[in-house]
Amino acid sequence: MKKFQFATIALALLTACSNSGGATGTRTAPTSANTVKVTVIYGSEKKDWLEPQVVKFNAARLKTVAGTTVVVEATAMGSVESADGILKGDLQPTVWSPASSIYIPVANLEWRKKNTSDLVDGKVNDLVLSPVVIAMWKPMAEALGWPAKQLGWADIARLSTAGKGWDTYGYPEWGAFKFGHTHPFFSNSGVTAMLAMAYAGSGKQRGLTLDDVANPATRKFVESVQSSVIHYGSSTGFFGDRMFDRGPSYLSAAVLYENLIVAQEDKRIKGQSAQLPVVAIYPQEGTFWANNPYAVLNAPWVTKDQRDGAAVFEKFLLDRPQQLAALEFGWRPADPAIGLSAPLDADHGVDTTQPKTVLEVPTADVIQATQSLWKTAKKPVDVTVVLDISGSMQGARIASARQSLQQFIGLLDDRDRLRVVLFSTTAKELSPLTALGPKRDELLRRVGGIIEGGDTRLFDTVLETYKALAKDGDPRNIRALVVLTDGEDNQSNPASKAELTRISDARGGEGGSSIKIFTIAYGTEAPTKALQEIAEPSGGKQYSSNPANIRSIYSEIATFF
């Protein structure tokens, strides 16, 4: 099942994050004999609120009834990827707090295949609330008729398929409509976005069935929205950052949680962000809530002490001071005694009289079918992998580079198009930009036989392959260049890097739809800074890697598409 392929990615990602000290930090506190450690894995969108609460809680040295001091260690992670990690048993937290309860029935369904009881059972309390919304730059929302007109998924689908993009609405200067949501196999908001699209496509608001998901009309609607997606991502917090850092030329709108809009507007109002105002669109067809359930797992690795400790931490989070702190970060408190006041207001882009309605959460099998629908309805990717096979790659480096590239190929769909270019003193095309399906087995075999030797002609090769992808790639597809190198360039024209940086800048004409460059600095001799300078302006990302974590890096890159 594809899902468990993604489970592997999830675990690899966790490793990558902990190795690289990435965005998903871990909060630890010293423990001693009379303490109990409660581990919490939580959805990344509540990191800004939760992290300071963990610090405060650990400093308070609160105790269980039995007198044991509770110490909390909390890790942020995409909600779906954490579920998959827990189901495999590789992640063993005391508490799981995904972004919403939607994925709990799926987790229970999978858990029960090997266990006699549910992973999450009994009543689970919500920590904080936020509706799933479409974040859109205010001028763009106004161009669509907001706020007089309540917008929805039908508007997004219409805009996505309008050949002229924003020109259709009299704003040619804004270019194409560029949309984004997270990867539905990693993140809760990606799942909810897909469910909302499936509901909108089937014309329903409740009772979504497997037949509805399989209906060609549903697929057509989903494909319409997906056609405007610039790329996906592993977490909602990441998407929010992308949108708010890079602005309207990069993304016109994205599926986020309301609280992220409040936080961005708060920054803008305080002069910490120069972007346009952003507003929350509450889809008129209905939406879902991120309710951030606090689930103490019914798993064999959770001890009674940890269960007691988890209850102490839960009570702390639900106490008024912590709930009031959540309000400051744009969350709607779970404590009904706390009113919905500033910053939950129009000045911060949100409307607390919304949402007017919700969509019914479908059964676990329908959720899984909707995830599968995404796999076949999403935009294909045209990707070129540029692999350094210079002499310095010998030994473990080339071996793990081969294996990780094979694994990366396994993550791509048959209809995705892949080109593989090897370079040392010169560049050689191992495989042209053609659909992966018919050539998958042959390509895997050829990759397994790659050998190293020669110098490093890095930037000339990247520039050439970038230009080739710009020429041969389909601009309707997600286009990406993945570059792996382990050494300084000693063969290229010095002007190549500057040219590459100039033409690949996502602030240019195509904005967020431009080719993304992902660079992997493999080992300590790789030109990390130079690679960063070509990756980040394109909307891609630079990674520092080694033979131990290269698989997880490739996996994270795959979450973009």
Add this chain to the structure above:
Amino acid sequence: MRLRGSKTYIMKSQRLLFVGIIAVAALFVGGLLLVRNFVPGANPTVTVTLLYSTEKEDWLKSMVPQFEASSFGRVNGHPIKVEMKKLGSREVYLSVLNGEEKPDIISPASMLQIAILEDESRKKFGTPLVTVADRNLCKPVVSTPLVFVGWRERVDTLWPSGPGPDAWKKLQTAMMDQRGWSAFGKPEWGYLKFSHTNPLLSNSGFQAIVLMAYDQTRKTSGLSSADILANKDFQTWFQGMEGNITQFGSSTGDMMKEMVTYGPSRFDMLALYESVAIEQATNAKNRYGDLRVYYPPATLVSDHPFCVLNASWVNTEHRDAAISFTNYLLGRPAQEAALLNHGFRPTSREVPLDQAGSPFIKFADLGLKIGLPPEVQLPPGDVLSTLLDFWTRTTKN
């Protein structure tokens, strides 16, 4: 010099002896008291355990410390400590019947559950664990009727003239209509989201389906199993209503809290207790606005009995302590607190509903009424079981 054998000497020595005995006795008693007060375990606490239905949680949590500190809070000189556990009303009696819980007192939402436990425990053990008719050991403490609670704009759209005699019928028709609120010109409200708690878990949901059954059979008493099993019209109607509810709550208090926490997007209207609506009235105003109580054409009242169990684990001291706790809850301070702070209707006639500070005055705009609609008769246990079984077959619970 005084002689030992003199009368004066004898009298004085007797007095001294008497004073000495009194002093020693006083010292003994005083010491005993000191020991009781300051030496742990010297004056053991009598712990009373209570299993109660969730909707009373806030009231009981505020009353217990006051009771323990009051003159009621002692039995045979020992301090009483109350330990409480909340469960759904059905779980309250089932857990006792199954032996999972061994409390001294149980307090489900209604005498209905006490009647079922009396019947079931008699069958199981030969002697009932509770007796409805024993007003020494089993006393209703506060009451509240089943009502509709909804967001005013939406309920007024559904029932422009209020919930008249055809309230349930109109509601069911709207629930069945796949156009949802679009049929009322309000497409932005989505599908109609009425709900109640799961009757297998919670008394208010149980009461809601009893009211539906009575309404559809056009009765207010004498509901029979045949009314449920041999009436195709009722069955179709009931399936239309319950089959279109997308989410049943597990507890009344939590469901009301959810309505207020999430606002109208989650629920348009619920059938639950007047008291929980009152309890959340202020919160609702501060979050999503105008919430209102609507009284159904006929209702059922939950009387919240406190019943001391006739069980081997309840000894005389526990029983006396439990009775003392119940009596405290029936006293004026606790009854007033139940009304003023938690929206319950007091059992004590000394506490009027229309007194100053009463929610029936304070929250008049909530639609509260002191006078109640007619009450339907509680059906016998076998009829209730038939209805529950039918509900289980009908819904996607």
